[in-house]
Amino acid sequence: MAKRGYHHGNLRQALVEAALHLIEEKGPTGFTLSEAAKTAGVTPAAVYRHFAGREDLIAEAARQGYEIFADVMQYAYESGQPSALAAFEATGRAYLAFARKYPGHYIAMFESGISVNKTPELAAVAQRARDVMERAATELSEHIPPEKRPPASMFSAHVWAMSHGVVELFARNSPGSQSPFPPDDLLETGIGIYLRGLGLIDSDQ
Known part of the structure; x- marks a missing residue:
């Protein structure tokens, strides 16, 4: 090479x-x-x-990845406004799009074993990315009666975990794994089921 x-x-x-x-x-x-x-x-x-070593180099790659990721998530969130539902769904799709477009950054961020707390700069930008999804969840959860409303951090974590699972299992060519449906469809229907369970969208949507 x-x-x-x-x-x-x-x-x-x-x-x-x-x-x-x-x-x-x-x-x-x-x-x-x-x-x-x-x-x-x-x-x-x-x-x-x-x-100082390979871990420091990978941590910097992860930090730069989170910078891009946070910007992508912010753009997705803003593109869905003023609809809280559209903004929330857009952040989920943005996760999948980021993993496809920036595989090296994605691996450094989520598959390298590098802690987001390795440096203050890495921790700060990782939090910025999480804050975007949590803000979207907070706005959407305002439509749920308070007694049935999950914490926004839990709400956003559920969708983050769902997005991550779809990426890891079906969007990154995991050995032996083959999705019966396109990853985008899996994520969209999964989020739909979750939101219907919270009463945020009608059963026929």
């Missing part, structure tokens, strides 16, 4: 992009810092000017 190289002064980002490529190709534990350096077109020693 040809070396990717880097622009002067942007070695740090070149290494992140090299890591993203290797993460997609080999998984988060399937490459070394030396391979990342080679892919970026620099010596292994150059890596340590910016990252």
Whole structure:
């Protein structure tokens, strides 16, 4: 494979992009810092000017992924306004779209074993992404009688878990797994069943 190289002064980002490529190709534990350096077109020693180790490099890839993810979720949320239902459903679909478009970032964020609390910057941007979905859940849950209303954090976590499950099982070519329906349809109908159970949409919708 040809070396990717880097622009002067942007070695740090070149290494992140090299890591993203290797993460997609080999998984988060399937490459070394030396391979990342080679892919970026620099010596292994150059890596340590910016990252203490592979985990730090992957954590930066995850942080950048969460930045993109939070922006995607925010855009989806705003695109559904002023309907609280449309905004909420859009955030679920955005999760699936992000996983497809940014597989390296997705793996770094959710499959690398890197804690979102590894750095304050990573924790902050991960929280920003969660806040978008929780805000959408809060607005939608206002239509539920208070005595039947789940906490917004639980509400959003349910849909996050559903979205994540569809991605992991059926949208990322898991070995031996084949969806009987398109992932988008699975997620949309799953969210529909959940929202009907809360009385937020009519049974015939």
